[in-house]
Amino acid sequence: MAELTYRDAVARAIAQEMERDENVVFLGEDVAKAGGVFKSTVGLYEKFGPRRVRDTPISEQAILGAAMGAAMTGLRPIAEIMFADFVAVCFDYIANEFPKLRYMTNGQLGCPLVVRTGNGGGARFGAQHSQSIENWTMMIPGLKVVAPSSPVDVIGLMAAAVRDDNPVIFHEHKSLYAVKGEVPDGEIIDTLGTAKILRPGKDATILALALMVPRALAAAETLAAEHGIDCEVIDVRSLVPLDTATILASVAKTGRLFTVEENPRLCGWGAEIASIVADEAFWDLDGPIVRITTPHIPLPAADHLEDLALPNAPRIVEKISRVMNGSKR
């Protein structure tokens, strides 16, 4: 058991998988000699050498295209797209190539690769370097999509992603890189498609992802202490596959659902889950489903404005307590 940052967990996870399987290779911009712009891949180049850990030109399409070509012919590439926002310049691979290959070829070819991205806001980087793009990837059939919130989940889910025979988009959160957590020694493997109940509760279910998880947890403590509202907090972790069983069971118990989403509102992951619950658990619901999201705006650079935009614990507390008190239950 050791304390590890989320940042160092990334490097450890990749190292774990590269050690296990010689076919795992890693490429991206400034990822090798420099250890990545977020310093999340420090040491990999030294450990695995220039054959397996490769710096690329600023050519995101070439990075993802090459990863795909290698994946479909036998390798297990991990590709970094530095800031998640840059997924937009290589979106063809995300939307049209990776996820359709197996289907279009009737199973003749597969695309076992992982795309890592530095996702999310909070670093005052402005509108083109701060987006939460989980829904850009969740909406595309044929991908798997995960977004860990803790160092141990980074390792376990990365291992599962690398070993998965499908294209997996792995959203790391930039504002979590410095966060520390306990991580067991030895190999860690987790399971895609599993949500985690981080705080059991009986009055309401709160779903959160990545940076929103610690905020939801903090809010739940305040809601319990100051408002007598006992929330169950679930870290969704995996958007595809989606652990609807855990979510539906929780809503069956609590009767109320809140989502805490960093994405701008429209078509966020919470919308999809809300629609599932409003269909399949409608009769379990004791009141409205409420989504707490970033407003549907680009993100501002200024610290005080960015802080206003992203959901935080006080806003979660305010919203949930108000909704729960106003409930016609």
Added chain:
Amino acid sequence: MAELTYRDAVARAIAQEMERDENVVFLGEDVAKAGGVFKSTVGLYEKFGPRRVRDTPISEQAILGAAMGAAMTGLRPIAEIMFADFVAVCFDYIANEFPKLRYMTNGQLGCPLVVRTGNGGGARFGAQHSQSIENWTMMIPGLKVVAPSSPVDVIGLMAAAVRDDNPVIFHEHKSLYAVKGEVPDGEIIDTLGTAKILRPGKDATILALALMVPRALAAAETLAAEHGIDCEVIDVRSLVPLDTATILASVAKTGRLFTVEENPRLCGWGAEIASIVADEAFWDLDGPIVRITTPHIPLPAADHLEDLALPNAPRIVEKISRVMNGSKR
């Protein structure tokens, strides 16, 4: 009043706007001399000449980038991205450039342009030429997004889009190009952000878009005739801005909501609307909100398989009648 195809309505709409405003220019691949691969822009080159109607290389990023640069300095470009799927190769402009320019520059610059795309399935074109990508654009703050279902709406909404001072994504449906409809003579202008109740009803609200509109209407007739279920059918038309007033009023009246979406399920426009209704109209609901969508898969090329995938009138009837009968109301 004349009968016009949806295809010809596109050309007429563009001509109407180009005649009105010399700053309206039109560019895209094979759009000028050849009149477009869907023949939807035939005659514009002849009418407005090579200065205003321009063929481009296969360079979607250059097309959208050039449209943006022209828009922010005074022109009113209409750009064609031939198949909506190709939005993936120029998604940076859709996601990171057009919609953030005004915000990032604190209002110093705007981006008044229209991107037309041939959207949707039904033509047996396979997984990379058949997608419904409304949600790719709806999820991005700062865009406006429309998807007309009839020739007259094509003209009116195109006029509104060209005159709007914001970037508007205009999703034409490939499988509607041959559809005919009555169109009044003279100038036609419509309003973005307005849904249309095409069939009033009291038992359930059905929301549909583009190709799903005629199918929802057909289903509603069958539901009324054979199942005694009187559905209100609303053509959403504009995803952003979204006419939530019309939708919420309808649900308040009917108590039931169904969406008919061509997109693969996850994070479709129906998810967003379902989440809005499950929040704001929860107490109006008499039963689950049910989304009828294409399954979350890439689209197959084979005709019989594609027909199975896209929602159609029988499937809509089957689903709605089953759900309405099983209602615990």
Added chain:
Amino acid sequence: MSGKHTGSRKAGLSNDDIGPETRLELYRLQVEIRDCEKRANDLFFQNLIKGTSHLSLGQEAIAAGVAMAMQPGDKSFCTYRGHAHTLARGVPMEQVLGELMLRDVGLMRGKGGSMHLTSVEHGVMGSYAIIGAHLPIACGSAWRAQYLGQKDVSVCFFGDGTTNIGAFHEALNFAAIWKLPVVFICENNLYMEYTPIGDVTAVEHPAADRASAYGLERIVVDGNDADVVYRTAQAAFVKARDGGGPSLIECMTYRHSGHSRADPAKYRPEGELEKWLERDPVKIYRERLREFGISEAEITAIDAESKRKVEAATELCKASPPAPAELLTTDVYADGGWSWRN
């Protein structure tokens, strides 16, 4: 048509580096592609082919010449205009026509359609319908070969219009700096869909005139002469296998039909097609065989066998049912299914 490798005519049988066996094979491939493509065209007009399809009529020499230079294990990355390249690697006609007809007998049982022909068994690693996307993908396949020390070459086919999209540029630079065993074949048929390539390209030879931007040699060849294509490709493959890195070959050619099934190609200047029909690759090659003393009987036998194959394949396809409905949701994910939730 300038540049390297252009001259091909040999004075006579002496000093023939290609030889009659290969020549007959090159001929057979071209004829079979020609006949199969013509049949595809007929089937479309009989409404037996739905959706779209993009023929290589007139461009057969490139598919044949490159494929003949390939070895088993080499990988082809094709476009929507990929029937020819798929057939050239030995994929049976009924699997190609069957996919065009969206029948169960098709290569992907109708799930992919004409634009996505794939036969991994024959080294056809997919046909891609988003312009430019497969150039980086071919780089990745070549990277795998380099990484694993495997000796296969990845070959990527694309058109003149494709050279103007960003992915072309990224792939060429990437292949060059990593010295990847990949060969890029640009089939310059003078048009993108309907627009002449010269109207939208800053250089005369859209691929070759850009080779130097990636430190590569400028290569333009007569793409209607299968011998020329064969020799040029062979040299590039040897270089790639020897660790010499990528090549970019621009083959000048012309498509006899429209861009896709529905295009009557009215945008062509008068006489252009006729001029190119004189340089029809099949015609050229038939003369070549005669020049090298191949008997008329041998030629006719190949012609007849090709027609027979097309007939047999057509019948087989017509008799084939559509795929079962269950196929709709198979193979989205590696577990064979489409489940995105529990």
Added chain:
Amino acid sequence: MSGKHTGSRKAGLSNDDIGPETRLELYRLQVEIRDCEKRANDLFFQNLIKGTSHLSLGQEAIAAGVAMAMQPGDKSFCTYRGHAHTLARGVPMEQVLGELMLRDVGLMRGKGGSMHLTSVEHGVMGSYAIIGAHLPIACGSAWRAQYLGQKDVSVCFFGDGTTNIGAFHEALNFAAIWKLPVVFICENNLYMEYTPIGDVTAVEHPAADRASAYGLERIVVDGNDADVVYRTAQAAFVKARDGGGPSLIECMTYRHSGHSRADPAKYRPEGELEKWLERDPVKIYRERLREFGISEAEITAIDAESKRKVEAATELCKASPPAPAELLTTDVYADGGWSWRN
């Protein structure tokens, strides 16, 4: 550093096409950019600049030389490394530093941040932070000028690393075929973020060695000599204004600091920085002024005035509040608001 326009030194004051007035202005611009960038660096270490920032220390001659050659109405399209180009067009320091400090006094009142400096009033049409995106955008601005018969030129600045992304390729071809009045200025500072450009590029001069792929002239110049940059840009602008189409100019330079605020630039080989410091553009230019007989007093006055400006701007920014909270949701749409529903 080979190619056109390289030689710049004049024998003496005679035959001086630039003249003392312009020279003093070129010097002033470089000094003010230098001082302002240094101040930005200090402010970052005082934690008064949050987020990121990318300095042009060492690259001032390019910003100054190009801006001096521009006319009012000409349009600049910059990158995240755009403070220098913004200042060079005459934007007051406090508006630049204010934006870096995310204060209300900033150009965009803190909404955009350091990577998106924009001052339409001064012809600065935005700074773009997605590599390559603004090259096509600059084409569009140039297209507008051409379309409306306006005589302004659009200038697009970018780095060496940017030449390897697809948008570069699309924009260059597009500009060339439409003969657009746009000038592309590549600041080759030898590195992308931390990776030497030579490690990831197939040619020595990432921009100039690709000019021919777009039918353009090969131009590489000494980017640390403001006179050279000024003359080269002037020629390109004249050509653009005369309908001669685009130019691509590669300016060789070096950044004295790391890529962005937090980068200590340890990846540089020993002695490299020192070598380039000898060719410091400000130092070079100070010597140039002396060479041309400008008095020490005049030089010192400019230096002093620059320092004064930086101090005044810093104080103004420190005193500026953050923007009011209401700004969060303004100017998403043209109606000034953010409403996506009724």
